Amino acid sequence: MIVRKYHHRRQFPDLPALVRQVEELLGSGEYILSAPVADFEERFAAHTGTRYALGLNSGTDALVLALRALGVGPGDEVVTVANTFHASVLAVTTVGARPVLVDCTADDFLMDLDLVEAAITPATKALLAVHLFGKALDMHRVREIADRHGLAVVEDCAQAVGARWAGQRVGSFGDVGCFSFHPSKNLAAAGDAGALTTDRTDVADTVRVLRGLGQRAQNDHVARGCNSKLDALQALVLSHKLDSLDGWNERRRELAAHYSRALAPIAAVPAPAGEEHVFHLYQAAVAGRDAVFEKLTAAGIEAVVRYPVPVHRQPAFADLGLGLGPSGRFPNAEYQAANTLCLPIRPDLTRAELDYVVRNFTEAAGGGEAAGAVSIGSVVGSTVGAADSAAGSPAGVADSAATPATSTTSTTPTTPATGARP
Helix, strand or coil: CCCCCCCEEEHCCCCCHHHHHHHHHHCCCEECCCHHHHHHHHHHHHHHHCEEEEEECCCHHHHHHHHHHCCCCCCCEEEEEEECCCCHHHHHHHCCCCCEEEEEECCCCCCCCHHHHCCCCEEEEEEECCCCCCCCHHHHHHHHHHHCCCCCCECCCCCCCEEEECEEECCCCCCCCEEECCCCCCCCCCCEEEEEECCHHHHHHHHHHHHHHHHHEEEEEECCCEECCHHHHHHHHHHHHCCCHHHHHHHHHHHHHHHHHHHHHCCCCCCCCCCECCCCHHHHHHHCCHHHHHHHHCCEEEECCCCCHHHHHCCHHHHHHHHHHHCCCCHHHHHHHHHHEEECCCCCCHHHHHHHHHHHHEEEECHHHHHHHCCCCCCCCCCCCCCCCCCCCCCCCCCCCCCHHHHCCCCCCCCCCCCCCC
């Protein structure tokens, strides 16, 4: 059996209807910032609960333009988390600012908010709050910290479209929310695409100018902008899928609950989650991660490692000395990079596929004997019954947590498994 991480054909509720819309669009020639884009922007703003949504070329561009619109530039610092994806830090450096990293927590691997204030200096201009793996960061605390220090807040929502914190959608707490619609995401375009959300009219007006080569009107270039516009074809695809997003995210939560209940005896797995988590990724920490990964791959299971090399170890940022700050070498981020892998969790995963993944993971990890081998991320409270016969039953899911920061085991990452993809 092959268990794929994506099944794009099943993401289209009515593909023939979408094809007809695409045919009409291709015949019209209205490809750039036309009615389909305006319609998606309006609908996505309503979805996130914000005044404005602006379609862009990618989530990376959204981050760059958000920082530019907030006046972040050379001489400024932006605080973010050490285990984020490359693009978060790249955006900060692209506008000429300096990224300042703090470690993630030992349990859910989100930014450790207890460390943030120690990283703030007189040069700090913004907090870049990253909602990783589909889980919302505590945005009430983020806002409290930012407001206390007079800082802007940018939300990196690339992995968490549709997630909520305390009932409110991510992307609506900060000055700006940034989204990616890369084909791997929970809301996927048919190519690169992104969006920026905000309640601030000044930010929205600035980004409209910047995304269109700095033009306020045709041939009236008032800023040194860029060319970053969501095209109409991608807008049609995204609008076609948007109404299905919440249902897909709920199915991901059901699959995650089933995984966690079945795998808790042999791995450190996510705790039960509500609407704050949309499980873009299902991460499990397991002893001998690389060997387990290789066995799953050999069995036809498209597991992935996100991300095997943390940003502070990436050659692109070597000149910045990102691992030399007050939090040292970021032990929890190092642990996550060396010991976790992600299992397929697409919404249309079948029961047969789910059982196949669980069975092969259990065998690859050595069954019940592996629980004692998880030295850094030792499993806590992992005694559970057999997996429920119905996929997705949340009852009995163990609340297991990795505890890397308190381990005596080295937190230096192991060499990533051959074939691991960022």
